[in-house]
Amino acid sequence: MLNATLVMERAATYEKEMVNFLRDMIKIPSESCNEERVILRIKEEMEKVGFDEVKIDKMGNVLGRIGNGSKIIAMDAHIDTVGVGDKDSWKWDPFEGKVEDGVIFGRGASDQEASMASMVYAGKVIKDLGLHGDYTLWVTGTVQEEDCDGLCWQYILKENILKPEVVVITEPTNLGIYRGHRGRMEMSVTTNGVSCHGSAPERGENAVYSIAKVVNEIEKLDGRLKDDSFLGKGTVTVSYIECDTPSLCAVPDRGYIHLDRRLTDGETMESAVVEVEDAVKRGGVKASVDVLDYDTPSYNGFVYPTKKYYPTWVLEEDHPLCKAAIKNYKILFGEEPRVDKWTFSTNGIATMGMMGVPTIGFGPANEIYAHSTDDQCPIEHLIKACAWYAAFPTTWCEK
Numbered sequence: 001m002l003n004a005t006l007v008m009e010r011a012a013t014y015e016k017e018m019v020n021f022l023r024d025m026i027k028i029p030s031e032s033c034n035e036e037r038v039i040l041r042i043k044e045e046m047e048k049v050g051f052d053e054v055k056i057d058k059m060g061n062v063l064g065r066i067g068n069g070s071k072i073i074a075m076d077a078h079i080d081t082v083g084v085g086d087k088d089s090w091k092w093d094p095f096e097g098k099v100e101d102g103v104i105f106g107r108g109a110s111d112q113e114a115s116m117a118s119m120v121y122a123g124k125v126i127k128d129l130g131l132h133g134d135y136t137l138w139v140t141g142t143v144q145e146e147d148c149d150g151l152c153w154q155y156i157l158k159e160n161i162l163k164p165e166v167v168v169i170t171e172p173t174n175l176g177i178y179r180g181h182r183g184r185m186e187m188s189v190t191t192n193g194v195s196c197h198g199s200a201p202e203r204g205e206n207a208v209y210s211i212a213k214v215v216n217e218i219e220k221l222d223g224r225l226k227d228d229s230f231l232g233k234g235t236v237t238v239s240y241i242e243c244d245t246p247s248l249c250a251v252p253d254r255g256y257i258h259l260d261r262r263l264t265d266g267e268t269m270e271s272a273v274v275e276v277e278d279a280v281k282r283g284g285v286k287a288s289v290d291v292l293d294y295d296t297p298s299y300n301g302f303v304y305p306t307k308k309y310y311p312t313w314v315l316e317e318d319h320p321l322c323k324a325a326i327k328n329y330k331i332l333f334g335e336e337p338r339v340d341k342w343t344f345s346t347n348g349i350a351t352m353g354m355m356g357v358p359t360i361g362f363g364p365a366n367e368i369y370a371h372s373t374d375d376q377c378p379i380e381h382l383i384k385a386c387a388w389y390a391a392f393p394t395t396w397c398e399k
């Protein structure tokens with residue numbers, strides 16, 4: 001049986017190490033597709049604390065192993081960050097890792113390098129306390145999530161790099177247990193017209209007029225999309241518009257819009273495409289509807305093309321994984337956790353949304369600071385998350 005006090009105490013002894021390691025990661029800019037330096041820094045720390053094996057896969061993800069048992073558990077942190085935007089809008093240097101009043105600030109603090117600091121030292125706590133069992137824990141530091149969520153895990157699972165029976169996503173949950181989120185996809189609608197001289201528009205067919213009709217119908221479509229009591233409403237919005245025209249004194253022959261679609265429970269790529277095709281019909285025009293592709297190379301040049309479709313996922317509240325996550329929380333902290341969902345999307349879209357591997361979320365920091373100039377994580381969260389990660393494999397095996 002797990003000794004909660006011992007685990008918490010041991011996690012607390014690594015406060016300084018976790019803070020220093022997180023500050024080091026913050027100091028290394030690691031935007032999507034440029035993560036090599038931070039990956040190498042994480043590998044170094046995993047090796048230092050005594051992981052049994054540390055490797056970097058072909059895509060460039062770092063994978064650290066503890067133990068050699070039959071139950072394979074993966075805990076994932078994407079370690080790329082978004083950019084910092086206008087540096088002048090920050091109250092402090094986003095790459096300093098400022099520490100003040102028990103809080104660490106900087107790009108990547110909340111989303112989500114803090115959880116990597118906690119997971120690496122969870123490995124150390126497992127080793128120190130001999131919390132081994134019939135499990136293998138893989139701690140993964142994955143790339144390109146901010147650019148194309150889940151791509152790293154499509155690769156890891158489809159290419160059999162790892163075969164976990166469960167995955168813990170460690171994106172910020174403010175130490176709550178999260179069991180899903182809406183999916184999303186990116187689509188385009190293109191209309192074609194006939195160009196002619198702008199002085200006699202009746203000779204042509206204006207592609208802007210036809211795309212405008214589609215734009216109106218997309219706004220109406222958003223109002224018709226279904227709601228879900230847990231995940232919230234599906235949404236669609238026009239996020240970009242352009243046209244091609246041979247001259248500013250001519251009728252445009254191509255209209256184009258980009259759609260940001262958020263998918264709630266039960267909505268799929270197929271159903272979302274059919275709805276947009278129906279909206280085009282309602283507009284009384286001809287247009288092509290496409291789901292966009294992603295094929296940007298990772299930092300080491302590896303390409304793994306995919307559709308920009310990120311499926312919705314929800315783990316049932318009474319699933320053994322959700323129950324074990326809650327139990328692990330109660331054992332350590334002596335109270336009921338908050339069970340909720342993320343507002344944004346995570347690598348869970350691949351692990352559970354595409355590949356059906358039961359997935360749950362638990363992470364330090366509050367998601368409201370993700371991508372903001374207030375990006376931050378309390379040091380207390382680092383310690384609590386470290387304890388939760390160290391204890392979870394044992395709790396899972398004892399279920």
Ligand SMILES: [Zn+2]
Nearest residue numbers: 078111112171
């Ligand atoms: Zn994130």
